[in-house]
Amino acid sequence: xxxxxxxxxxxxxxxxxxxxxxxxxxxxxxxxxxxxxxxxxxxxxxxxxxxxxxxxxxxxxxxxxxxxxxxxxxxxxxxxxxxxxxxxxxxxxxxxxxxxxxxxxxxxxxxxxxxxxxxxxxxxxxxxxxxxxxxxxxxxxxxxxxxxxxxxxxxxxxxxxxxxxxxxxxxxxxxxxxxxxxxxxxxxxxxxxxxxxxxxxxxxxxxxxxxxxxxxxxxxxxxxxxxxxxxxxxxxxxxxxxxxxxxxxxxxxxxxxxxxxxxxxxxxxxxxxxxxxxxxxxxxxxxxxxxxxxxxxxxxxxxxxxxxxxxxxxxxxxxxxxxxxxxxxxxxxxxxxxxxxxxxxxxxxxxxxxxxxxxxxxxxxxxxxxxxxxxxxxxxxxxxxxxxxxxxxxxxxxxxxxxxxxx
Amino acid sequence: xxxxxxxxxxxxxxxxxxxxxxxxxxxxxxxxxxxxxxxxxxxxxxxxxxxxxxxxxxxxxxxxxxxxxxxxxxxxxxxxxxxxxxxxxxxxxxxxxxxxxxxxxxxxxxxxxxxxxxxxxxxxxxxxxxxxxxxxxxxxxxxxxxxxxxxxxxxxxxxxxxxxxxxxxxxxxxxxxxxxxxxxxxxxxxxxxxxxxxxxxxxxxxxxxxxxxxxxxxxxxxxxxxxxxxxxxxxxxxxxxxxxxx
Numbered sequence: 001x002x003x004x005x006x007x008x009x010x011x012x013x014x015x016x017x018x019x020x021x022x023x024x025x026x027x028x029x030x031x032x033x034x035x036x037x038x039x040x041x042x043x044x045x046x047x048x049x050x051x052x053x054x055x056x057x058x059x060x061x062x063x064x065x066x067x068x069x070x071x072x073x074x075x076x077x078x079x080x081x082x083x084x085x086x087x088x089x090x091x092x093x094x095x096x097x098x099x100x101x102x103x104x105x106x107x108x109x110x111x112x113x114x115x116x117x118x119x120x121x122x123x124x125x126x127x128x129x130x131x132x133x134x135x136x137x138x139x140x141x142x143x144x145x146x147x148x149x150x151x152x153x154x155x156x157x158x159x160x161x162x163x164x165x166x167x168x169x170x171x172x173x174x175x176x177x178x179x180x181x182x183x184x185x186x187x188x189x190x191x192x193x194x195x196x197x198x199x200x201x202x203x204x205x206x207x208x209x210x211x212x213x214x215x216x217x218x219x220x221x222x223x224x225x226x227x228x229x230x231x232x233x234x235x236x237x238x239x240x241x242x243x244x245x246x247x248x249x250x251x252x253x254x255x256x257x258x259x260x261x262x263x264x265x266x267x268x269x270x271x272x273x274x275x276x277x278x279x280x281x282x283x284x285x286x287x288x289x290x291x292x293x294x295x296x297x298x299x300x301x302x303x304x305x306x307x308x309x310x311x312x313x314x315x316x317x318x319x320x321x322x323x324x325x326x327x328x329x330x331x332x333x334x335x336x337x338x339x340x341x342x343x344x345x346x347x348x349x350x351x352x353x354x355x356x357x358x359x360x361x362x363x364x365x366x367x368x369x370x371x372x373x374x375x376x377x378x379x380x381x382x383x384x385x386x387x388x389x390x391x392x393x394x395x396x397x398x399x400x401x402x403x404x405x406x407x
Numbered sequence: 408x409x410x411x412x413x414x415x416x417x418x419x420x421x422x423x424x425x426x427x428x429x430x431x432x433x434x435x436x437x438x439x440x441x442x443x444x445x446x447x448x449x450x451x452x453x454x455x456x457x458x459x460x461x462x463x464x465x466x467x468x469x470x471x472x473x474x475x476x477x478x479x480x481x482x483x484x485x486x487x488x489x490x491x492x493x494x495x496x497x498x499x500x501x502x503x504x505x506x507x508x509x510x511x512x513x514x515x516x517x518x519x520x521x522x523x524x525x526x527x528x529x530x531x532x533x534x535x536x537x538x539x540x541x542x543x544x545x546x547x548x549x550x551x552x553x554x555x556x557x558x559x560x561x562x563x564x565x566x567x568x569x570x571x572x573x574x575x576x577x578x579x580x581x582x583x584x585x586x587x588x589x590x591x592x593x594x595x596x597x598x599x600x601x602x603x604x605x606x607x608x609x610x611x612x613x614x615x616x617x618x619x620x621x622x623x624x625x626x627x628x629x630x631x632x633x634x635x636x637x638x639x640x641x642x643x644x645x646x647x648x649x650x651x652x653x
Contacts, residue, residue, distance in 0.1 A: 244430070245521070272448035302448060303427075303604055391555065399602060400647040401450040405628055406528045 018152035049138035053083035060223035069107030085352030105160025106139035115211025115219035137168040188214030232316035257361030261344030274301035284343025299391035317351035412465035446525040462639035475517030532622035533594035546581030
């Protein structure tokens with residue numbers, strides 16, 4: 001492949017596609033392919049054994065028959081951190097990607113409906129996920145592939161291939177998640193909400209993905225990428241209904257954080273619920289390269305929720321953590337998130353990065369005198385006038401209220 | 408004590424209109440019909456809705472009652488019914504219950520004092536156009552494809568609905584000449600812009616309306632009035648304008 005091809009594709013197209021939709025019309029994403037080539041990772045072994053954190057991978061290609069199976073690093077010990085993105089804030093990109101790329105994937109092709117009555121193989125995978133600690137596992141490959149797995153939503157995975165067999169030691173189960181697994185009368189969305197109080201979001205995502213939640217007949221295997229968005233949406237909707245009738249925040253609350261090439265400027269302003277994310281991909285970032293920058297955004301309010309955001313799953317990830325924050329305050333408001341991505345962000349790490357970095361940002365709150373101040377801070381620091389993109393800004397500045405006409 | 412029978416279609420139109428602004432509403436039940444006024448959380452739009460007792464299959468309201476209704480829950484109930492089924496609604500002083508065939512559903516009421524009832528402002532608007540709702544609908548739906556704001560423009564002999572997209576070459580424009588209107592009151596040129604999401608949701612909720620009256624001022628709220636349910640009810644919608652001031 002000629003990598004100079006990339007120069008002819010508009011940056012805005014890549015920002016919207018993120019290697020996912022192949023909007024450029026090529027058979028594979030040239031940016032991702034280039035990354036594979038430079039990472040030089042090969043699967044040169046017939047078998048892998050080590051401690052699975054526990055971890056699984058579910059592909060979306062070929063749906064409704066998908067690749068599902070365990071991910072196992074070639075190391076033994078406490079590998080829990082491999083699957084706990086909530087503990088990754090502070091690690092360098094190289095550290096995160098090295099850790100994730102050592103998770104070797106093994107899979108078999110399984111129809112998604114098999115989750116209704118799991119066969120031997122799928123039961124083994126479920127058993128692995130129920131474990132309360134990392135599990136000694138081994139896989140024997142039948143046809144190894146070389147590809148890594150990179151997508152805008154999921155954490156990256158190492159190389160993988162079809163497996164002939166998968167074995168793991170028996171391990172004690174996490175009783176909370178086990179209870180939901182065996183409860184076949186509860187809806188998946190209800191069990192997600194019940195688990196959320198006590199269980200890591202990343203564990204819930206994996207259970208939903210493996211088809212371990214929900215009513216017996218409704219259980220399905222869900223590709224990892226979709227399961228992440230589904231989990232975010234279910235929990236956000238749950239929090240949103242709890243916040244029904246809540247008062248609005250009294251001041252313009254500002255939050256900021258920068259980590260691994262991602263910088264967040266967040267404003268929660270008094271008013272009814274609205275939520276907007278504006279993403280600006282800048283020179284050198286993975287999806288734009290040297291082609292300049294591209295800005296894109298999505299807006300929703302209480303009248304209508306966005307189902308297919310242009311910016312992808314990061315919209316739902318950001319929404320969940322901010323609603324979580326507002327739930328603790330018992331308040332609602334108009335929310336704007338502006339995200340700048342720069343050249344340090346060389347590989348898409350998944351939406352956990354959005355979620356955890358915003359969570360970090362929300363720990364430090366500053367009160368601004370008005371919303372103009374927010375836009376001027378962003379403009380001073382990032383030389384971008386976000387007002388031209390922001391629907392929230394137009395709603396606040398241009399939309400009059402009936403009271404102004406004598407109500 | 409209150410007992411009314413209403414067909415699902417009428418109940419659906421009633422709840423669809425209110426839900427364009429709020430999920431909960433204070434509804435007044437009076438001997439001659441039901442009345443409600445709601446305002447959206449951003450204080451941008453307001454709806455006043457009346458349904459005459461003739462629209463009901465049975466209507467027995469002895470004393471006036473103000474009840475806080477959860478409109479979302481009513482809509483869930485409606486999902487279970489066909490359009491011509493009759494919903495038997497009762498209020499016993501504590502809860503409201505709905506009977507649909509052999510299904511009984513009861514809902515707790517919301518304390519009406521927590522639901523604010525807006526005062527409908529007295530707004531004088533110089534121009535008024537009465538026309539077929541389908542014209543307005545087409546103009547709004549065309550605009551929705553390219554913009555978030557639509558502009559109403561009244562001139563001596565025409566009413567225009569137009570929108571501009573991100574570039575100057577992307578526009579939609581629907582012209583209703585005076586001759587295609589039922590009534591046309593013109594006093595001065597007027598032009599006001601409105602958020603499309605409010606307008607389109609409201610217009611779409613009017614299932615039984617043929618004719619619609621639109622009152623427009625210059626950078627001023629719009630008032631849209633319509634008769635619903637074959638003249639057995641009426642609705643009035645007031646929406647504050649968008650003003651370009653960046």
